[in-house]
Amino acid sequence: MAGNFADRLAEAIRQKDSRVCVGLDPRLDLLPELPATSATSRVEAFCCAICTAVAPYTVAVKPQSAYFEALAPDGLACMWRVIRFARELGLLVIVDAKRNDIGSTAEAYVQACLGLHAGSAEPLADAVTVNAYLGADGVRPFVEAAATYGTGAFVLVKTSNPSSGDLQDLRLDSGLTVYQHMADLVAQWGRGLVGQSGYSSVGAVVGATYPEQLRELRQRVPTVPFLVPGYGHQGATADDVAGGFDVAGLGAIVNSSRGIIYAYRERELDPGEAAAQAAEEMRLALNAALLH
């Protein structure tokens, strides 16, 4: 995997003129009916069809590890087949795993989540999401992997869910909130990995459902790229996420999962056609909001 993750991300955004990331959240109860077959076969066929359909309008896909793990025992093998397929389509792949551990355990997660399996020299995924409640120890192995392999990591800073404030909005005696402090740590951890785009391979997850905080953080940590979940089904609009971008339209990608992959449930189209239409609508809506 050549070069710097943040540079590859910026290049993909420019080439496709897209800031769209499609979340692959394969829920069996929402998948289309298929002839009798195994759960993992259904999931693999569905996810690959979605990837093919959205690839022209999308810079990245974000497989959610939880849904694949729940398809035990062979769910993760299915996820890696989908990831290989997506990479061959030229999509960047961000594994949404929110992992966190220390020392040699964190190194095992680097192997597991970036697809450095059984001594393979090249990672299969481009980036992974990380939870930094454990501090620098839990993030360092992902930063080292970024330097070695050209991968990326997105650290949870201000998440999109209603209760994210339980911890993240608490005010410290320094005057900062917990999420502001975390954003500063993320900028510091990624200092050595800033590429030609001006962004680091160590990014942050900042929810689209908190537009003020997104805008504020864009100013606060100008070298940290954002992965922005919460668009669409969770309620955020293109105007809500506009503040996450810099003046050149870089610095963030916006994720939608359900609103794209299950668009077929609300449109008179097959799943791939509906997903392609929804992804293209989202691409155009984001780009229009950036011009305001």
Added chain:
Amino acid sequence: MAGNFADRLAEAIRQKDSRVCVGLDPRLDLLPELPATSATSRVEAFCCAICTAVAPYTVAVKPQSAYFEALAPDGLACMWRVIRFARELGLLVIVDAKRNDIGSTAEAYVQACLGLHAGSAEPLADAVTVNAYLGADGVRPFVEAAATYGTGAFVLVKTSNPSSGDLQDLRLDSGLTVYQHMADLVAQWGRGLVGQSGYSSVGAVVGATYPEQLRELRQRVPTVPFLVPGYGHQGATADDVAGGFDVAGLGAIVNSSRGIIYAYRERELDPGEAAAQAAEEMRLALNAALLH
């Protein structure tokens, strides 16, 4: 899985007069040489031998998901075979996965990490570790599972690693530290699940390497049982962890991974014999420290 997890834990502690949890961290580079076979076969044989050997001295085992996931593609299937084996030996099983997500994704992690696979009605594991950076949303599905299935959850509060203070020791404007605030949230989330033992099925991870904080938290949240990592290889002693117990010798279990499962590397014994000896020494050391 009958009854309340905290009550089953307290009963196991009393029956075996043990507060020992053995961490299953199968690192290929530390496993004994075996005739040529697959990595997962080596790991499974090793972990099952360790479980059999330590079962008389140990209340629980804690498989570390990362090491199994790194054995892709069939590492997690191997972990579940080890878990079934451990349960048949009468050991409680705590899956160390530190998962964190929201909504239906968190529910997928409940299925994945407690072993509620493919519509099975009974979980295969007793408890799981959880990271609560996302607030209540990320913990609620595990609390609901505890009510429904009699499982448990241990939420990261004050972890054992050197950089745990990066976030956890920050002082809030309320005067509390982040980890104290988190401990209070854990007590609150588990309020409805306090069993006859006086402890809740929603516990906390508090590192043995911070003995003062462990003692302080034991007073602060008297209904929250502790999973205490950091003993042995990470440097903590029996005296360091004594403050994590109540006057009846309940309220905590202490985990050692490397110091037990790889004891054979420093003793003239086979892996099982060495692990049994190390587990029994740890059991006695903890019990002696409680009498001081």
